[in-house]
Every structure is written in structure tokens, then in C-alpha cells.
Amino acid sequence: MPISFTATSPSEYYSFPFDKYLNQDVFKYALGSLPFFKEWKNFWIDTLIKEDELLKSNIDEVINPLKSSEYIETYEMFDFTFDSPVGSYIYKFDVEKMKYLATHENIEKDIFSLDLIHFNSSAPLITSKVNDTRLPFLVRFYGTPIPLLCVDGNKRLKAKTEIENSDTIVAHLFDENYLDRMFFDKVDMFFYSLHRETEDMHKALSMGLSSEQVFNLTLMSRYKCV
Template sequence: MAYRFTAIEPIRYHEFDYEKFLNFSIANSQLGELPFRKEWKDKWLSILTKYDDDVKKYIESHSDTNPMLERAKANPKQFKKRNEMFLYEFTSPNAGSFYFHFDVEKIKRLAEKNRLHKVTLNRFQFYLDKDTPYEKSRIINSSLPIFAPIFAVPQQYVAVDGNKRIMAKLINGERKFSGLALDPQQAVECFFFDLDAWFYRLLREMSSFSKLIYLKIPFSEIKNQSFVL
């Protein structure tokens, strides 16, 4: 199972089958070569189930609301003007959709502390929200967008802040975009729930393991690099 909410919609539980996702991934990639794949899969299922249960408990105690609304109620002065999130949908062909909920306020605090490095990306290196409206006035906005690394998809990054700025400049003919980027460890600190962070770690680990297997790194060394073993 998994969950979804937006800035204006309450949090809701929905179907995502972690075991099907892992079984499919193992059977259809180099991960099937791992001699410790059963132990690895079982450990990941245990962790994801634990944090999924935590979200379920939150939903039961916070019906018809969401973490952003609760945050605004608890800190009305701090979040009256700015209380943003970014929703990214990761789709599995057999398990459903898992939604990553990026806390843009946490991300901006990292940017304000100059903890993010600068990158220049072409249009095909990052995911841009397809529903972003075109606003011509955004062309002159010089604020840098912010990207988060993503794994197990064709793109290297997701634009988590500044989608309107990018869309305006894209329609204006620009094809390269400078911005600030989280590193993977920073990204796991910028979700609303630990479930997102652990599923993100799983995707990162799957991508890393596939590369290491391709490079013929010993399986004992690969196992030592796991987040969970």
C-alpha cells in the first residue's frame, strides 16, 4: 500500500504492492543475479511495511487533513504565506503508483544555507511537471530552480521547485537550465514521511546494484553497500 496528498487534498491510502514491485524488478533486471536476493528482498519488505504502517496510523488519526494543513494550523505565522510541496509519481508496470511528497520548505532552507551544489542540465535530464501552466512573466525570474536526483527512471533529476520558471523559459526557446541540486542524502531528509525516504533509498540501491553487477564487482562487496543488510 502507499498514500497520496496534495497542498489542498487530504491524505488518502491507495494501492501499491511492494512485493510485486520487488519480484518484478528482480526477475527483469540484473538484480536476479544477486545470490542474497531473497534475504535482501525480505529485509526491504519488512522495512517498507513498517513505515507504511506508520503512515496508516497517521491517516487514522488525521482524517480529512494532511501534514501541510496541520503544519499551517500549528504555525500560522510561519506558514501563512509559504507552505509548498512537490508531488512526484513513480509508476511501476505491475505494482501501481508510488507518490513522493517533497517538502519544498525544507528544500528551500537547505538552499538558503548554501548547502546545494549548482548544476546545468539539458531538458532530457530532468522531469518537469507536465501540468505546469505557462506564465510569460516567469521568463525574467532569475531565481534558480531546484532539482532532486531520482533513480530507476530515464531522467536523472526531478524539478522540485521552479517548474513554472523552467516552463516559461522552455517555451521561450531555452534548452539548458542552471539550478541547484540536492544530493541523495539531502533528498531523503526532504520528505514528509519516512516511507518516502525508504522507498527512495530502495530505488537508489537498485540502480547502484545494477551498475555494480554490470561492472562485475564481487557480490560480497555489493552486499556490504546495502542500506539494509
């Protein structure tokens, strides 16, 4: 999300070059054989820049839940910095909304290998966390070497690995069905969707699907049908 905020600081916009990001060779190498590649790339550039400009123009109206005195000590969010050759992008996960979902909806629960989870290994080691029975929140992440991201429960995972020497964890997994409720803003949702879609398209090409079948996997195809 191209806006940063904390409990004690105002909302502040930062720039991320979405056009330069999508013009990297990695996208061309993966998807450049598709006849609609250029149109697809421009669709995503236009979509992300449009949402980014909308966010920037309304920065004074962006609701920072941490600024409300009743939430200042309790509202949880999680920042994940996605580093790229053209700059860093900071995802902001709304952990409070995810807690609500975990309580009121049937979020997938399973056993996961810790080798597949990116968690904050620099989190403080708190011995009592080995007895914390709350399930961590994981998100299937794209565009990174490790496929799962821990957005809540990093201290629990730290304790499990260093004190109990565990190699698996039971956790909730949030998938794309909850995209509109995991983030604070649409920019994060679209940037996440870009990476998921890129991986799905590349996988489809590797399986020998036709360009038409691959096109039908894209957000652009659904926009054209409207």
C-alpha cells in the same frame, strides 16, 4: 507517500503493494545472480511494509502543514506520481524544507541539460517567469527514464524552454545527503533509497565487482553491522 493531503482535505491513506512491486521480474533479471538476492528482496519488502503500517496506524497524528491557517496559502509541496505495472506511488516532496536547505546549506549548483530533466510540461506558460532568477530545485531520480526531476521551478523551466528556447538551466541539485529532509515521511525516503540502491548494485555488477562488494553497497549490510 501512501497518504494524500491538501490544504482543504484530511489525510487519507492509500495502499501500494510493495511486495508485488519487489517480486517483479525486473528486479530478478537485474540482481537475481547475487547469492543474497532473496534475502535482500525480503529485507526491502519487510522494511517498506513496516514503515507503511506505522504510517497507516498513526494517520490521525500525521502532521499536515497545509492545514495550519498561517501556511494554507504559502506552504509549498510537490507531488510526483511514480507509475509501475503494479500501481502508482505518489512521492511528496517538502519544498519548504528544501528552500531552507538551499538558503542555509551548500547545495550543489550547476548547469544541466533540459533533456535530462523531467518537469511538468503542462504547467501554465507565464511570460514573466523568464525573468525569475530563483534557481529551480532538481532531485537525482532513480527508476525512471529521465534521471533528474524538477520539484520546484516547473513554471520557470516551461518559460525558459518555450520563450527563450533554452536547452540548459542553472539549478540546485539535491542528492541523497538530504533524503531525510526532502520528504514528509520515511516511506518516501526508503522507497527512493530502494531505487537508488538497485541502480548502484546493477552498475557494480556490470563493472565486475564481487557479490561481497555489491553487498556492502546495501542498506541491509549496514543494518547487519549494527
